[in-house]
Structure formats: structure tokens, C-alpha cells
Amino acid sequence: xxxxxxxxxxxxxxxxxxxxxxxxxxxxxxxxxxxxxxxxxxxxxxxxxxxxxxxxxxxxxxxxxxxxxxxxxxxxxxxxxxxxxxxxxxxxxxxxxxxxxxxxxxxxxxxxxxxxxxxxxxxxxxxxxxxxxxxxxxxxxxxxxxxxxxxxxxxxxxxxxxxxxxxxxxxxxxxxxxxxxxxxxxxxxxxxxxxxxxxxxxxxxxxxxxxxxxxxxxxxxxxxxxxxxxxxxxxxxxxxxxxxxxxxxxxxxxxxxxxxxxxxxxxxxxxxxxxxxxxxxxxxxxxxxxxxxxxxxxxxxxxxxxxxxxxxxxxxxxxxxxxxxxxxxxxxxxxxxxxxxxxxxxxxxxxxxxxxxxxxxxxxxxxxxxxxxxxxxxxxxxxxxxxxxxxxxxxxxxxxxxxxxxxxxxxxxxxxxxxxxxxxxxxxxxxxxxxxxxxxxxxxxxxxxxxxxxxxxx
Numbered sequence: 541x542x543x544x545x546x547x548x549x550x551x552x553x554x555x556x557x558x559x560x561x562x563x564x565x566x567x568x569x570x571x572x573x574x575x576x577x578x579x580x581x582x583x584x585x586x587x588x589x590x591x592x593x594x595x596x597x598x599x600x601x602x603x604x605x606x607x608x609x610x611x612x613x614x615x616x617x618x619x620x621x622x623x624x625x626x627x628x629x630x631x632x633x634x635x636x637x638x639x640x641x642x643x644x645x646x647x648x649x650x651x652x653x654x655x656x657x658x659x660x661x662x663x664x665x666x667x668x669x670x671x672x673x674x675x676x677x678x679x680x681x682x683x684x685x686x687x688x689x690x691x692x693x694x695x696x697x698x699x700x701x702x703x704x705x706x707x708x709x710x711x712x713x714x715x716x717x718x719x720x721x722x723x724x725x726x727x728x729x730x731x732x733x734x735x736x737x738x739x740x741x742x743x744x745x746x747x748x749x750x751x752x753x754x755x756x757x758x759x760x761x762x763x764x765x766x767x768x769x770x771x772x773x774x775x776x777x778x779x780x781x782x783x784x785x786x787x788x789x790x791x792x793x794x795x796x797x798x799x800x801x802x803x804x805x806x807x808x809x810x811x812x813x814x815x816x817x818x819x820x821x822x823x824x825x826x827x828x829x830x831x832x833x834x835x836x837x838x839x840x841x842x843x844x845x846x847x848x849x850x851x852x853x854x855x856x857x858x859x860x861x862x863x864x865x866x867x868x869x870x871x872x873x874x875x876x877x878x879x880x881x882x883x884x885x886x887x888x889x890x891x892x893x894x895x896x897x898x899x900x901x902x903x904x905x906x907x908x909x910x911x912x913x914x915x916x917x918x919x920x921x922x923x924x925x926x927x928x929x930x931x932x933x934x935x936x937x938x939x940x941x942x943x944x945x946x947x948x949x950x951x952x953x954x955x956x957x958x959x960x961x962x963x964x965x966x967x968x969x970x971x972x973x974x975x976x977x978x979x980x981x982x983x984x985x986x987x988x989x990x991x992x993x994x995x996x997x998x
Contacts (some may be wrong), residue, residue: 546570551646555816557581558842566850576619592704649781649817658751663759666777683773695778710741783818803855815841860931875927876914878904910936
């Protein structure tokens with residue numbers, strides 16, 4: 541890209557800042573990053589640890605001010621009021637207008653709220669932005685009880701944050717089990733039991749009807765659709781997120797749920813691109829989401845668009861789906877495609893769960909071909925690159941079982957439980973026999989540089 545071109549990025553989250561960094565390694569063009577939320581990039585997933593006292597805000601700011609000066613990445617802390625696409629001009633609140641040659645929209649997500657009675661009361665909020673964190677710190681000081689509305693990943697984070705302060709937490713979840721819309725029944729049941737074992741009260745198959753306040757307009761209870769009144773001084777709203785595109789509604793750019801893009805991140809406006817949570821693919825591949833609202837996909841978007849802007853015009857290809865999270869102290873990972881329910885005629889799965897600990901894993905595969913489609917892990921960690929390799933190379937469940945120890949991230953797990961898992965596999969597939977010697981395990985270990993020790997040839 542020519543050095544006199546000006547690339548302006550709206551949003552300094554993981555997508556926007558990754559784009560700026562990767563573009564700088566390829567080009568000496570002028571780069572400006574604008575954000576109304578914060579003066580500089582910070583680690584959004586770490587906000588909860590600031591609230592819990594494990595980290596300070598400065599600890600979640602990965603790059604010091606001198607870094608941006610050295611990289612010649614200009615930062616503007618301002619709110620973008622309007623965009624004039626014809627003149628390529630941004631009107632900023634309390635700042636001079638800014639012109640661009642190429643514009644990247646990386647505006648992220650905002651919370652989804654419903655019109656519940658009492659939403660305006662003090663003590664009711666979501667948790668998406670830095671400002672939300674600051675408000676939550678103020679509104680939960682010295683309170684005793686809180687209610688979380690919604691059962692997603694933001695909800696469990698808020699619950700853990702509040703519980704760390706000694707606050708009694710109740711969660712309203714409309715499903716029969718926690719996160720049952722995403723997890724198969726067994727995993728959802730395990731997570732549900734674990735959350736309750738950690739002292740958080742779950743009200744399943746119930747929803748918020750009304751938020752009740754006192755004479756000072758502060759929340760003091762919620763009423764559920766089942767008629768229960770739950771005392772509380774804080775209500776956390778965790779009912780999902782949506783692309784932050786309100787300021788673009790009348791701009792003329794093509795929108796749906798998000799900003800519509802092709803696989804080069806191009807929008808309907810020339811020289812305007814969109815990445816991250818706010819972007820929506822017009823033609824996603826079959827079975828793939830149009831919105832990719834994850835941290836790691838935001839980073840991938842930034843990397844891919846930097847290449848496109850520098851003339852390396854290749855369509856974006858995400859690779860196998862991946863997500864990770866924590867349900868209190870259970871680490872969750874999912875690779876590929878594992879639905880909450882499936883057609884038993886077409887698909888099958890190998891599921892193992894520890895009888896006394898919150899540990900489980902599922903291998904989901906096509907019944908006829910045996911082709912691995914996805915993996916769910918709870919309380920167990922596999923090697924990311926190898927799981928992706930299995931799925932990308934169309935490995936079968938049988939090949940995966942032969943090479944299982946190569947994916948081992950925690951040797952203790954396999955020393956104790958691998959025979960149990962393999963026993964279940966051979967019960968499901970009695971036509972299969974354990975190989976006498978599995979040298980392919982070591983070869984795969986070497987290929988991915990997973991282990992440094994010499995092979996055991998005994």
C-alpha cells in the first residue's frame with residue numbers, strides 16, 4: 541500500500557488493533573485507530589479479573605504508549621457521530637473531522653436488552669465495555685444479593701465476579717439445563733451440577749418478568765414469570781450480544797444483523813471494510829455462522845484484512861471452529877462441530893465423563909464414514925493444533941483413537957483415565973481391536989513437536 545494512504549480503523553478491540561499491527565508490518569501507510577470506549581487497546585477477556593482484584597487495569601493493557609509511537613499508529617479517543625462515505629469524512633464528537641482513504645469498521649458488540657419493567661432502575665446493567673465494568677464496581681459495593689438474567693458465558697463470568705466479593709448469586713435460565721442451546725445434554729447437566737456445587741443458585745426454566753425498585757429508584761428484587769420474588773440489590777443482564785451498528789442505520793451502508801461483507805471483508809461501500817463482532821458474512825459456507833463473535837476470530841479477521849489491504853487478495857478461511865471459556869474453574873474447549881442435538885441415523889459420538897470430577901470429553905462423528913466432526917472438552921485440555929489437524933484432514937474416530945495420546949496436554953489425565961475411554965470406544969466398536977504397537981503416536985508427536993523425550997520402544 542502507498543505510504544501516503546490513510547487507513548482509519550474505528551474500534552481498538554482485538555480485531556481493530558490486530559489489523560493495525562499486521563498492516564504496519566507490511567506497509568508504511570498512515571494508520572489511525574479511533575475508540576470512544578478507551579484511549580488505548582486493553583484485553584477485554586481480562587476485565588473480570590480487574591473486578592475480582594486479581595489484576596489492575598494497567599495490567600490488562602498489553603502495549604505501552606511508546607509502542608504505538610514507535611509503530612506510528614495514531615490513537616484517537618473520540619466518538620464517531622457520523623460517516624460521510626462520499627467525502628470519506630468522519631465527524632467526531634469533541635474533535636476535528638477526520639478524512640480517510642480506506643475505512644475499517646471494527647465496532648464490536650453491544651448487549652441485547654428487552655423491555656422489562658424496571659430496566660431503568662439503578663443497579664441494572666450488562667457487562668460488555670470498560671464503562672460497564674466501572675459501573676459494576678460502583679453498583680455492587682457493599683451489596684448482599686444479585687440476580688443474573690441469562691445463561692451464556694457472560695452470565696457465568698458475572699456470577700463468578702460477584703461471588704468473589706461474597707455476594708449471593710441467583711441465575712435465571714429459561715432452559716432445562718445451563719447453556720443447553722449450545723451443549724449436548726450430558727455436558728449441560730455436568731455444567732449445571734458444577735455451578736450449583738460452587739454455591740450459585742440456578743433457577744431453571746424460569747425468566748425475568750419484572751424488576752422491582754425501592755423509593756430511591758434502586759433495584760431491590762426481581763419477579764419471575766413463575767411468580768417468584770427474589771430479593772437483590774443488583775441485576776446483571778446477560779441475554780446475549782449484537783453488532784454495534786446503530787450509528788450506521790441511516791448511513792447507506794448495507795446492513796442486516798451486522799455490517800454485510802464478502803470474504804474479503806468488503807462492504808457495499810467502496811474502500812470500506814468491516815471485521816470482528818460487527819461484521820456479517822453475506823454468504824457463509826453451509827453450516828457456518830454469518831456472525832463470528834469470538835476473540836480468536838476477531839484476531840483472524842484483522843490478520844486476513846491486513847493482507848488484503850496490502851494486495852494479497854485471498855478470501856478469508858477461518859478453518860475449524862474453536863471456542864474456549866471457563867465455567868467457574870472448569871475449562872471448556874470445543875473444536876469443529878458438536879451440536880446440542882443430532883440425527884442418530886447420521887451421527888454418533890463417543891462420550892466419557894469422570895464419575896466423581898467435573899471432567900468430560902466427547903468425540904462427535906459421522907456414523908457411516910466415521911469422520912470426526914468435532915470435539916467437546918470440559919476440565920481437560922487437548923493440543924489445539926492437533927485437534928484442528930484431525931478435523932481438517934478428515935480423520936475418522938478410529939484414527940483418532942489410535943493416536944489419542946499424541947493430543948495429550950495433561951499426562952496425568954491419560955495415565956488415570958485413558959483405559960476407561962478406550963474401553964468405551966471398543967464397546968461401541970467391537971469390530972475394532974487395539975493395535976499391538978502404536979508407533980504412529982510417536983511420529984505424530986514429532987510432527988507437531990509436542991514432546992521432547994525419546995520414544996519408548998518397549
